[in-house]
Amino acid sequence: MRIALPPTLTLAFLLPATALAQEAADAVAPEAGTGLAVETSAPVTSETWMVAAANPLASEAGAAVLRRGGSAADAMVAVQAVLGLVEPQSSGLGGGAFLVYYDAETGEVTTLDGRETAPIAATPKLFLDDAGEPMGFFDAVVGGLSVGTPGTPMLMEEAHRRWGTLNWRSLFTDAIGHAEEGFPVSLRLSMLVTEDQERLSSSEATAAYFLPNGQPLQKGETLRNPAYGATLRAIAAEGADAFYEGEIAEGVVATVRGAAQPGVLSMDDMEAYTVKERAAVCAPYRGAEVCGMGPPSSGALTVGQILGLLEGFDLAAMGPDSPEAWRLIGDASRLAFADRGRYMADSDFVPVPTAGLVDPAYLAERAELLAGDMALTEVEPGNPPFDHAALHWADDQSLELPSTSHISIVDAAGNALSMTTTIENGFGSRLFAPGGFLLNNELTDFSFRTHDEGVPIANRVEPGKRPRSSMSPTIVMQDGEPVLVVGSPGGSRIIGYVAKTIIAHMDWGMDVQQAVALPHLVNRFGTYDLEAGTSAEALAEPLTELGFEVNVRDLTSGLHVIAVGETLEGGADPRREGMAIGE
Template sequence: MAYLALTAAILAPLTAFAQEAADSVAPEAATTGAMIALSPAARAAQAARDAGVPVAASTWMIAAANPLAVEAGAAILADGGSAADAMIAAQAVLGLVEPQSSGLGGGAFLVWYDAETQDLTTLDGRETAPRDATPRLFQDANGEPLGFFDAVVGGLSVGAPGTPALMEDAHRRWGRVNWSSLFTAAINHAETGFTVSPRLAHSVAADAERLGRFPATAAYFLPDGTPIAQGETLLNPAYAETLRAMAAQGAAALYAGPIAEGIVATVRHADGNPGLLSLRDLADYRVIERAPVCVTYSAHEVCGMGPPSSGAMTVGQILAMVSGYDLAGLGPDSPEAWRIIGDASRLAFADRGRYIADSDFVPVPISGLMDPAYLADRAALLSGDDTLPEVAPGEPVWEHAFLQADDMAIELPSTSHISIVDGYGNALSMTTTIENGFGSRLMTPGGYLLNNEMTDFSFRTHSGGYPIANRVEPGKRPRSSMAPTIVLRDGAPVLVIGSPGGSQIIGYVAQAIIAHLTWGMDVQQAVSMPHLVNRFGTYDIEEGTSAEALAEGLTAMGFEVNARDLNSGLHAIAIGDALTGGADPRREGIALGD
C-alpha cells in the first residue's frame, strides 16, 4: 500500500530506533503496545513520536489514538477515500481497541473543511437526555446531588448515543467509498483478536471494581475475575456482529430493532442504578449541523464547535484575550507568559460556567461572548503583574434578559481525538467520547460500552435562586469541553487539532495552538510540550516535566500551584508545503501519511 512508504528519508533510521527502544523498555513501561503486529510505517511513526519528530507527507495524513485505528483510516485514504471515510474506519477500530475512551455507545463533535467549496461545517453528534429525565435526575430524595460515581455507574447516566448517526451523516455528506467497506478492518480485528495495549490494560486494572459490577462488562474485561493484561489477545465477536449490521443497514441498525432493544434493556435493567433511556429516545436521535464559532488569533481564524460544546468559545476567548500581549517575546519558559495565559483561562472558564449550555434549550450569548470589544475589556484585566485575586463572569451584550447561576458540573476525562487531511484537500477534526473512563460501565449485547454523558449536566438545578443553564432537561444535550479545531489562514486550513482530557481539553488545545502559531514549534513539539492548565484558580502543572521549573515563579505571582498528571491526547496535522503530523506521546497514537 502507498502509505507504507512514509517519508523514506526517516523510515529506516526510525524503524531501527523503534526496535532499539522496544528492546530496551520493560513491557510494563511500554506505551505503544509493542507486541501488536504493525506495519513498518506505523512502527516508524511510533519512533518519530517518541523521538519528538513530526511525520511528514505530501498527499494525505491521519493522526489518532491507536496505531490499529490509524492504519485502518490510512488504508482508506490510500485507496482514494475521503477524510470522512477514513474517520469511520478509524472510529470503528477505536471503539474496539480503546473502548474506555469512545465508541458506538457515545457521542462526538466533528469539524469539516471542504476543499471544493471552502466551507466549514460543524456537526453535533452529542448524546441527548432521555425524554423521561427531569432536572433532578442526579439528586437524592432530599434534593442533594448524588456522589459522582453513584450517578455515573449504571443506567441513570446513559444518554441516547450520537456517534453512529454522526458517522453515517458524515458519509452521506462527504463519503467517496462504499459504506460497508469501512468496517472491514474493525470486524477483522474483533473476530481474529487484537493485542491488549498497555493503556487499555492499565485502565482496566485501575477500574476493576466498577467494571466488575455488571456481569457482561466483567465477563469481557475481567475474565475469571482477573483484569485483561497487556499483550493478551482479546476477541469481541459480538462487536463484529454489530458492525456487520451497521455495514448492511446503516446507523439505523443501532437506533431501532434488536440492537436498540438490547441497549434499552441494558440501561433499564442495570442492577442498582437503572436508567430511563427508551426506544423512542433512540428513534428520535438526530445529528445537528450548527454554525462554527471562530476567533481571530495571530492572523489566523481558529474555528470549532459551538454550544453545547464550550470548546471553541472558551479556547477562542483565551486566544483573543492573550493576543494583545507579547507572548512571542516572553517565550514558553516565562512565568509571565503563563500568568497571562492562566488568568485568561480563568476568565474564560468563568464565562463558560455561567453562560454555555445547549443553545436549543437556553439562550447563549454567543456573539456577545465572542465580541472583540467585550474580549478586549476582559483582556485589560490581565495587564497587572500578579495573578487576579478572583475572577467573575463578564456581562456580554445579548438579546435576552435572563439571570443564570454558575454551573457545578463535574467532567472527568476519557475521550479520543482524530485529525485527518485527505488527498482532495478536505480536513476533518473530530473529538469522540463516552465521557468518563469506560462510560457507564454497561456493556451492551452488541459488544460495546454505553456512555455516562448525562453526568456532564449540572447535578444542581439552581444556585442562589437562579437556574443553572446546564441543568438536565428532556432531550437536551449536556455541555462539553471537546474542542475539535481547524485553524485557517486566508480561508484555507493550516492546522487540524484536538484532544481528550475533560475540561482540561480547553487548556491543552489553546496551549498547543499558541505553541505552534506564536512560539514556532512544529506540531510534534507543540503536542509533546509539558502542560500548564488553569481553569478555576489552581495552576495545574504537569508533574515530572520541565513545567515544574515554573512553579516558583507562578507561586510568587500569587498562584496556588499543583503538580499532577495531565494526560492529554493531542493529535495534530499542520498543512503547508507538506503535511506534518504529531501524536501525543502520553498516549498510544501515531500520525501516518503519504
C-alpha cells in the first residue's frame, strides 16, 4: 500500500495561523519551490485503486472500502460520511454536492446534481432589505435565511443505488466509530474555529460544539459527536428517508425557523427534494474531452471555455514560467467569467446556451481577442449561439465564498468518480442541527439583486431553484476512457484551480503532484491574484507590465487528482491536510 501526505504538511504544522479573509487562510500556504514548477514529492502510485480526499481519516475510510472490493460509489459514501465529521466547516449532510461518474462497464459519463434548492416560500426578494437594497453578505449568511434544502444525503444514496456493490449499512462503520469514540481535532479545524469564533457564537448549539466552555477547539484534543453518530446509524438503517422525513428533518427545519434570523425552510421542502441526473458537459482540449457538471454549476462550462479559448495557442512551448502563457490564461479566464456572469444559472428555470458556450467556432472567434501582446483593457460577454430564442439577461452580482471539499476515486474495476461537496462559506450558516451537523448557507450563492436597471438577472432567487455554483468536478476522457480525475474547493476560484491543473498536466507534462502544487495565478474579473509565499510572486512585475492589476494573496485550493494510465497516480494538495492512498 502506498500513502502520501501532502509534501509540506509536516512543515506547515509549524507555521503560525493567518487571517481568514473569508476564504484564503483556511490552511497554511505551501513552501515556495524552485521556479514555478514547485519541487514536491512524487505522486502516490498504485496498480489497482486510488482515493484522494481532504482528510487522512476520510481517505482511510475510502481505502478500507476499496480494499474490500467496493466500487468508487461505495468508497465515496464512506469518505463523505467521515468528511462531514472531521472537517464540518467544509461539507456534510447539511450541504450539497455535484458528482461526475465514469461507468467502466457502459463507458458512459454521468453527472448527478445534489445541489441545495431554495425553499418553496423563498421569493426573489429574499436578501433585500426594507428599502429594496441587498443585505450585507454576512448579514444574510448567518442564520436560517441562507439555508437551502440539503442534497448530500440523497446524492450519497442515489450514487450507491446506481453503482454501489457493497452493503449500504457497512459503508458508515468508520464514520460512526469516529463520531462515537472521538477523533483528534486537526490544526486546520482548530485554526478556522479560532478565526470564526464570533460568528460561531451566534447560535447556542453551534457554540457548545465548536467553543466548549467558551474556548475554541484545540489541535489534538479528542472531539466526540454522538448526535452525528446517531444520525448516521439512522441513515445506514433506513436510507436517506431517515434524513428527509421524521425526527432528523424536523430538527433541521426547527433550527432554521428558530434562528435569530429565521429562514423559510419547511418539512414540505425536505420531503420534496430530489437528486437530478444531468447530461455531462464535455469540451475538447488537446485531443481529449474535459467532462464535468453543467448548470446549475458553471464549472464545466467555464473550465471548458477557458481551455477552448487556449486551444489554438502553444502553451507547451511557452512553459509554466512564461508571462505570455499566463497573459493568455488570465484573459481567457476573464472572457469565460464574463459569459458566466451573463448566461449561467439553473437551466430548469432559465434558458442557458449550454452547447453554444463551448461551441468550438464560438470559442475560436472569442479567442481572436487574445491575439494582442497586452492584457485586454475591457472584457464583455460574448454572443454564444442559442438553440432557442435568446433572452436579454443582466450580469450576475452574486458572491460565492468557499468552504468546500473534493473527492477523487478510481476503483479496481476502472470506475472513476469526481465529487465536489460543500456547505458554501466556512461553517455555512453557523447553525448546528440537533443531528450533529452544520447547515449550509447555499442560498447566498444566488444574486441578491433580482434585476439590474430593469433587466432580470438569471441567477436570482426563485422557489425550488438551485443556486449557481462554481464547483468543477471533472473527468478528462481520452479514447473513451478516463485519464484524469480532478476537482477542488475554493469558491469561484475553483474554476481557475482546475483549469490550471489540467494545463499543467496536459501542456507542461507535470505529474499530478507537481500539477497540484504548482503555484496559483487566477484572474476572474480583471485583478490577477498571485499565490503569496510562492514563486508566483516573481510574475507580479511582468504581468503588471503586460497591463494587469496584480494582487498577491493566499490562495487555498484543495485539489485532489488521480491520473489514470498503466498505473494510477494520485496527488493531494499541500495547502490542506489531505491524503492520496492507493494499492
